[in-house]
Amino acid sequence: MSPKTKNQKPKTNIDFANLQLQHEMYKDEIEEAILKVARNCNFIMGNEVQELEKNLEEFTGAKYAISCSSGTDALLLAMMALDIKPGDEVITTPFTFIATAETIALLGATPVFVDIDEKTYNIDPAKIEAAITPKTKAIILVSLYGQPADIDAIQIIVDKTLKTKNQKLYTIIDGAQSFGSTYKGKTDSNLGDISCTSFFPAKPLGCYGDGGAVFTNNYELAEKMKSLRVHGQTKRYYHKYIGMGGRLDTIQAAVLNVKLKHYKKDLALRQEVAQKYSVSLSDQCESKGIILPTLTPNTTSAWAQYSIRVKNREELQEKLKNLGIPTAVHYPLPLHLQECFGYLGYKKGDFPISEMVANEIISLPMNPYVSDEEIEYIVENL
Ligand SMILES: Cc1ncc(COP(=O)(O)O)c(C=O)c1O
Numbered sequence: 001m002s003p004k005t006k007n008q009k010p011k012t013n014i015d016f017a018n019l020q021l022q023h024e025m026y027k028d029e030i031e032e033a034i035l036k037v038a039r040n041c042n043f044i045m046g047n048e049v050q051e052l053e054k055n056l057e058e059f060t061g062a063k064y065a066i067s068c069s070s071g072t073d074a075l076l077l078a079m080m081a082l083d084i085k086p087g088d089e090v091i092t093t094p095f096t097f098i099a100t101a102e103t104i105a106l107l108g109a110t111p112v113f114v115d116i117d118e119k120t121y122n123i124d125p126a127k128i129e130a131a132i133t134p135k136t137k138a139i140i141l142v143s144l145y146g147q148p149a150d151i152d153a154i155q156i157i158v159d160k161t162l163k164t165k166n167q168k169l170y171t172i173i174d175g176a177q178s179f180g181s182t183y184k185g186k187t188d189s190n191l192g193d194i195s196c197t198s199f200f201p202a203k204p205l206g207c208y209g210d211g212g213a214v215f216t217n218n219y220e221l222a223e224k225m226k227s228l229r230v231h232g233q234t235k236r237y238y239h240k241y242i243g244m245g246g247r248l249d250t251i252q253a254a255v256l257n258v259k260l261k262h263y264k265k266d267l268a269l270r271q272e273v274a275q276k277y278s279v280s281l282s283d284q285c286e287s288k289g290i291i292l293p294t295l296t297p298n299t300t301s302a303w304a305q306y307s308i309r310v311k312n313r314e315e316l317q318e319k320l321k322n323l324g325i326p327t328a329v330h331y332p333l334p335l336h337l338q339e340c341f342g343y344l345g346y347k348k349g350d351f352p353i354s355e356m357v358a359n360e361i362i363s364l365p366m367n368p369y370v371s372d373e374e375i376e377y378i379v380e381n382l
Contacts, residue, residue, distance in 0.1 A: 071198025
């Protein structure tokens, strides 16, 4: 990043995710990579896809990386590989994007919600045990806003359940927002039985359309997910499983191969932006009634979002909008209160922390290129 870009004057309209500037930064390499695929016409499962999977394995430390068509399909592939089916229960948090629980329901299983921790906004391990029943098959840990959940605390519960009830619980990481984040030094793609991510354009590592990946250290699960991604086939036109059309396009893989090369730097810039927000806001948050994001000591975040809590959210959003500062709300209504999950029978008050956070949370512009002047301008106007 040139100092000129980093110190640019605040624009009238600050960009929330600034995908345009990112394209500008890597334009030559990315456009060349896309053209190469177009010229070779290897649109499906071209060399770039295998190359990307190798690069992802190297980057994450996970033994097997399998690219797929989206973060949603990554969750589906993970649960299909674990044989999650009607009658099974899968524990997760209600304070996440719909896809986390929607995919459980799509497979005919039942999402069972557990409230979040008030500081990290991730699933509260202390509340998981009470939600386990003989039907529980897996726990999906969402790394919300980019920060991994406390998997060690959850592994203790998994081990205890196996020992005392002879019941195996799988852990799935929904790392759609957290590619490149770490927990005790390991990337969150290298945690759990299967880890999933999304390459949706606005994610920390985004492609130029839909994309995702699943990761595992288990050979059998890896082979099964590879097969499930291509309609469950093991050999052309021979289908062992009911699978799906879940491949990543070669063009997306080509874009990701370029962006992954620069990703460590981009991630460091995101972390720098988050740090600057936190430092600038720290001495004002008490007087302004702002709650800053909390990063636990064992984790690093990919900072998909920089989200703060305020009491007067709608008023603040309107004011910031008029000043050319875009904001977003991730997410305004917890999943247990969504109409589509009415059949689960939850009601208001069931998950008080999720409900409180959903009422107060607001995300500020976050991308590697938010300039110092922009941060100053945003903080001044909060
Ligand atoms: C937590 C979470 N899970 C899953 C997804 C789904 O990813 P995709 O949009 O690539 O299907 C998202 C995307 O927003 C997400 O934030």
